[in-house]
Amino acid sequence: MSNSAANDNQSPRRSRPLPRRRRFALDALSDAEVLSLALGRGRGGLSADALGRHLLATHHGLRGLLRAGAGSLALDVGAHQAARLLATWELAQRVRAAPPPRRMPFTSSRDIVRHWSPRMVDLPDECVVAVVLDVKQRLVAERVLANGTPAGVALGVREVFALAVREGGASMVLVHNHPSGDPTPSPEDAEFTRRVAEVGAAIELPLLDHVIVGRDGSFSFLDAGLLKSAL
DSSP states (O other): OOHHHHHHHHOTTTTOOOOGGGTTOGGGSOHHHHHHHHHOSOBTTBOHHHHHHHHHHHTTSHHHHHTSOHHHHHHHHOHHHHHHHHHHHHHHHHHHHSOOOTTOBOOSHHHHHHHHHHHHTTOSSOEEEEEEEOTTSBEEEEEEEEEOBTTBOOOOHHHHHHHHHHHTOSEEEEEEEOTTSOOOOOHHHHHHHHHHHHHHHHTTOOEEEEEEEETTEEEETTTTTOOSOOO
16 A cells, blocks of 8 residues: 555545535534534544634624625635635525425514524525515515615614505515614614504504514514514
């Protein structure tokens, strides 16, 4: 046996992804282990596992790595592996952007969070979405009403109801994100919600809930007892 072959046998995991038996319990793997599977192989003398750990440490976690950009990733792992990572993230984004089933009723704030939080929680700016429902609380339409800076958005009550009236909705829900990560409503959030709820009650197009999502969780005005309507 040659020395090179012996060295290869002594380090069989170098530049290899995780063993096949570990690929079927992805939810039990660490971020670095999942990242190593996406990379497919190691680089620069590092195994795929070690490279994943290095990338997470260098970029301060998955969120930092996602923000690194194609050029930075290519410097870290090479153009081919950077393309693999970007393709993986693009697939995830497309799944997130897929609208919820039209025939599924939304019966609680948990349903709202489940479908809209993954699509909004990592947005860099504050965004307000109107979710219009029919009489059975199924999705009729959704529309981004406003985008703003991380500090907030400017939005009028008339804009909130224009879509619902045009689509013939029976009720609506507001969803917006807090880029800071903290879903706690500001005084402005609370006042805006109060005014929208009052107008909705007057025109018989109730605001069922206003849900704020952030990386640290979510907040429902309905669950907090700040709205009289119920999903």
